[in-house]
Amino acid sequence: MSNTKRPFINLEQAQRIIADVPTPFHIYDEKGIRENARLVNKAFAWNPGFKEYFAVKATPNPYLLKILQEEGCGVDCSSYTELLLSEACGFTGSDIMFSSNETPAEDMKKAYDLQANINLDDLTHVDFLNRVAGIPPVICCRYNPGGVFDLGNGIMDNPGDSKYGMTEDQMAEAYTRLMQLGAKEFGIHAFLASNTVTDDYYPELAGILFRLAVRLKERTGAKIKFINLSGGVGIAYKPGQRQNDIMAIGEGVRRQYEAILTPACMGDVAIYTEMGRFMLGPYGGLVTTAIHQKHIYKEYIGVDACAANLMRPAMYGAYHHITVLGKEEAPADHVYDVVGGLCENNDKFAIDRELPEINTGDVLFIHDTGAHGFSMGYNYNGKLRSAEVLLCEDGTHQLIRRAETPADYFATLDFSPFYKKMGF
Template identity: 70%
Template sequence: MMKTPFVTKAQIEEIVKTYPTPFHIYDEKGIRENARKLKQAFAWNKGYKEYFAVKATPNPTILKILKEEGCGTDCSSYTELLMSEKMGITGSDIMFSSNDTPAEEFVLAKKLGANINLDDYTHVQFLKDTCGVPETVFCRYNPGGTFSISTTIMDNPGDAKYGMTKEQLFKAYTELRDAGAKKFGLHSFLASNTVTNDYYPTLAKILFEVAVELKEKTGIKLSYINLSGGVGIPYTPDKEGNDILKIGEGVHKVFDEVLVPAGLGDISLFTELGRFMLAPYGHLVTKAIHEKHIYKEYIGVDACAVNLMRPAMYGAYHHITVLGKENAPCDHTYDVTGSLCENNDKFAIDRKLPKIDMGDYLVIHDTGAHGFAMGYNYNGKLKSAELLLCEDGSIKQIRRAETPEDYFATLDGFWDVEV
């Protein structure tokens, strides 16, 4: 099974004349088409909105594209709030979902008019003391235990640091109402990167039932329910991806079964997708620069875990295409490695690939989310450029590569030291 890159060898050979490898490149056409399909899936819900998870791909150009497609932003930090503001995304177009939140972040979120999503019951008083309670406020729910679909356990909310118990949740809403809040939202995130059309409908049923119970016990009617993220992508080529239209239909069915009869049919639904929105529409492009023949066969590339941390961090699979050899037999077994002084700096282990020659360009797939964003500077390595393959086929640099001057910029007086 194969994945097809959205760039060709000829395109990359032209691009590297201006922008040397490694770099991340994003597909504008794919991003826009996917955003429109998501919007179509939830068009039945009058107030539906997608809040793109900025942490997945924190690039202003990406935010601008998604803004044009009707998306807001899901921010989790001060700098993400600033980036949203700079791109003209403010007010209720921002969802501020944070945890262990510093006071200044709540202050900025309130100043921007963002939807503030409280992670813990104690944050109610913290918010009061910090900047006051806004008219619209969200609370995050953690049902505890394990979360499963059929017999497959997807995640373990009971071990997660996020959200409130139901008892705390109801208490928080009551206190927020007493403090002047007028509109309320409910948020929850129970599983990461699910590849099943059942996740959102299952989560929705849990949250919808909480909404009904909240109304019955406190008289508080929710205005919004945020299904958060968790809808993922198939990283391996043998898996079938999610069908967002079927997912939307599944949520619609539960909405009609649970909320409508309870008089809550006017609740607006929100999502906070990152991986689903961007991952398949980003590639890390790197060049084979070394080969090593010892106890195993190694191919060394000019990218490393600094450019894509997921394989090193938790053994994540990312498909690899050797450009120009898409139809060649995968009759060689390689570890594809970067140059960090860590043995886990491997993009692939025992991977069947075509014969790789020095100078070949490799496309590492599905890096459009949690790729560049998780970069760091270990070993003094520098972050790569980010490029956009525009809809008209042109290439635009949307973030330049770091330089040594960037790396040393926070060291006061570094360049003034005499040796």
Template identity: 70%
Template structure:
């Protein structure tokens, strides 16, 4: 499988005349096509809703596109709740999945009628302290412990995760919450990350659907929805096969009909909270080569750095790189592609075979639409980059301006000395 940029070199050169590199660019056409596919894949479930993980890409212009396809927002903090509220999402379209949660955030979530997803058994007391009562609708996050393995060798370790309740705690939580007046329950679990397989959701669904039947039978609690969370991944590497959301949706459908329908639970709504799958492939980091260095290795320095995309530095994550205008050239040069931070892990690629790169070349770093811009930071005084939307009609729009030095200093005590820097009295 060949990775192809969703924008041409000519269009990027046009944008660069207005917006300095580096910047993140997003593909409206691709986002819309994918959102429609997700909706169709789960159309068999009348109550289905995708709650987009705001943490993946907290950019209103992009989330508003998803809103047109009845997506909601999955939030994990006060500011994400505020952002969702400001964009006009109602409570049914907001899921609050937090952990280690300040009481003020429970109160905010409840004030806007969001669905609160409790991470821990002790959170029952916390939410009661915050609100003075327990909402009529509540969700609980489940952690089965041990290992979660799929037949293709993908494995994750829920037992080493800080999230969710044990099986015993979950049953106890349902009993207590029912006694406190909860009328509608949800179950949530996230057991594996970035799975590039159509098996993950159906396998997770089997675990949660069986659990739901037992919970309802033992506690008498009414389970209204089951949240399969995220974990559906994307093919960062060009040789990986992408997930097929229609196959995934049908796989969940079969398990639903096998387990829930015979148990008289055929009205349970299915929720998801995908971030990476919804947005990841439809974003890219655009940067220019500005320096080359020849020592023990061959280095190409670009004007982006780990503050623009930290996944390679943080995880050693692979992001494919296209040298624009040289898509068909032979990859016969071995480079480390690096940024300018005072950290040796500030590398987008190590020993990567690419076409020959000259200063001024535009590099397109693929699959940054989720956990790309959102994980940025200001180390070394670096400033946040712009975000650009490539619209479906071929035009483009700046949906977030680049940060300025004045923005960077804005939270400091603005003494006369600082004001002089910006020509202010």
């Protein structure tokens, strides 16, 4: 197992892009994205109805959604705006999963109008959906088993503390009520743990949901059309950390399927997934330039990106590996805090990180920002969201989102005389 992480661009490529698109920017690897999507489809090819619904929330960029669409993926949406974005990309009908909670009427009606697969989060949403839009012939309900989720080698998460989903009794009641309102086929959805790095998570979750499906069919007579394993399959953020084997994961789900659903005469149930992090996480990076050094009680490297560009380290203490481009083989004999310019002391991409010597002007590549990177950005301190760049399969690059400008920041403010004077 390698103890290094290699970026998908080198210094020469980065410098060519920087001449066109100043740092900071997020960059995505088209080749890696396509190869990974094909591998996911191969892992679940045993199930004729399989479909990956990419979690739009992870990376809401239409250029990337179109790449995944070309590879046979659908989209998982959770808001009106995500539905609009998906519609603009040509996703309609059963290519859209709509999984939302505390859902506004406008969002629910839009999902209904697009004929999306609607995933109801709560029993009360049955009559709510019927009132604001209507009940489609195919409908899904989200399950929460309560308690803790334990794979036997340690607690993975605590569904009992989660705001999402229904109890089994509520699922049965929802199915019965939905059938009374005209629903013909049903889906089951659940999300029990986040960013798991084990090949056992999906198979274990599948077993829980497959057994639930059998019980619900026996209890209500409902026709189960699909079971959605949602997301939760993680990536190896740290060098040397084991990576998920999606082929082994797919095989583990197949074994559960044949042990539970096939004997119950439910061998026609489709399997869906909603992976965001696994689909795009490793195929994105944040490129930033070292602009300052500070030598006080610690050694600091200040970069032109900040937590507004990538908030996971500041918000969660999450690890993101850093490569100093052009110094991949240099000894990591310096210890730095790599920091941004926000007026917040948690605006740090790395703390006490062993890195090669960094000089002002060096270009840093922050790994694994392809999911929940740009999408979680914000404008605190008046910081502007960065550009997004696609590294195309042929080695060229394409700007797929321009950087924000002060005009964008002020666009929602009505303080006309001053801003007109400033040229905004």
